[in-house]
Amino acid sequence: MRIRVAWWKAGDLGTVVLLPGRTECIEKYGRAVGDLVRRGFSVITIDWRGQGLADRALPDRMSGHVGDFAEYQEDLDALLAEARRADLPEPYFMMAHSMGGCIGLRALARGLPFRAAVFSAPMWGIAMSAWLRPVAQMMTAFAAPLGLAGRYAPTTGPETYLLQVPFEGNVLTTDREMWAYMRDQVRAVPDFALGGPSLAWLRAALSECAALSALPAPRVPAICALGTAEKVVDVPPVHLRMAGWSNGQLDLYPGAEHEIMMEGPAVRSRFFDRAAALYDANRG
Numbered sequence: 049m050r051i052r053v054a055w056w057k058a059g060d061l062g063t064v065v066l067l068p069g070r071t072e073c074i075e076k077y078g079r080a081v082g083d084l085v086r087r088g089f090s091v092i093t094i095d096w097r098g099q100g101l102a103d104r105a106l107p108d109r110m111s112g113h114v115g116d117f118a119e120y121q122e123d124l125d126a127l128l129a130e131a132r133r134a135d136l137p138e139p140y141f142m143m144a145h146s147m148g149g150c151i152g153l154r155a156l157a158r159g160l161p162f163r164a165a166v167f168s169a170p171m172w173g174i175a176m177s178a179w180l181r182p183v184a185q186m187m188t189a190f191a192a193p194l195g196l197a198g199r200y201a202p203t204t205g206p207e208t209y210l211l212q213v214p215f216e217g218n219v220l221t222t223d224r225e226m227w228a229y230m231r232d233q234v235r236a237v238p239d240f241a242l243g244g245p246s247l248a249w250l251r252a253a254l255s256e257c258a259a260l261s262a263l264p265a266p267r268v269p270a271i272c273a274l275g276t277a278e279k280v281v282d283v284p285p286v287h288l289r290m291a292g293w294s295n296g297q298l299d300l301y302p303g304a305e306h307e308i309m310m311e312g313p314a315v316r317s318r319f320f321d322r323a324a325a326l327y328d329a330n331r332g
Contacts, residue, residue, distance in 0.1 A: 054093055066091055066148075139162075142162045166327075272297070
């Protein structure tokens with residue numbers, strides 16, 4: 049499995065390991081990297097398997113597919129190995145968005161060497177209507193035995209969300225310019241596009257979220273940024289997790305949607321300033 053990594057050996061305050069969400073590619077975080085570099089940090093990030101320009105597991109490249117979330121931990125281990133090979137400055141800090149937050153929380157539970165972590169709308173649960181959840185659980189349970197693991201999850205398909213819906217009513221950002229920025233990237237490089245998740249991915253995600261919910265909070269200092277207009281991840285598990293995180297803080301952004309790092313300038317400045325302050329306070 050070939051994955052894709054990019055790094056910027058810039059500031060010497062440490063290295064931010066940036067863990068993107070589902071469907072995302074490295075290029076989407078170009079502006080975020082600039083925000084971190086200007087604050088004195090080096091950065092390394094990744095195209096997870098199955099998205100961006102990394103290898104995809106199924107002949108239908110629009111289907112986001114893994115069989116088990118442990119596969120993403122293999123990708124993360126490779127990412128950290130590349131950070132060491134490139135001699136990026138320590139300490140390492142985590143910045144994780146959405147699905148990256150699920151992967152990142154597991155990484156902290158594994159004891160990977162992060163001094164502090166910043167989460168953006170972490171996927172510690174998947175937002176789903178009450179009627180759909182039992183349907184999804186039943187479908188994913190029988191998908192593999194019936195040879196349907198690669199089929200799209202309920203209500204999803206091969207369409208790319210960014211190109212499927214207009215700015216008005218989207219669930220990602222309230223900032224029109226950032227919306228155009230994200231759409232233009234997918235239009236310019238169609239291979240960046242990804243559709244809905246497979247039934248196997250959904251089963252693996254639900255299983256991982258349930259397993260993580262049973263674990264105690266890590267001892268790593270953390271901030272969790274969450275928009276009050278969040279509609280993509282399940283919000284109650286985020287509040288529950290942060291309420292039990294003794295050196296963690298839940299930071300709410302009034303009116304912001306799922307993509308805190310893709311909101312307007314004021315929101316982005318607040319997010320990166322608070323992240324930089326947390327990292328600087330935990331350099332050791």
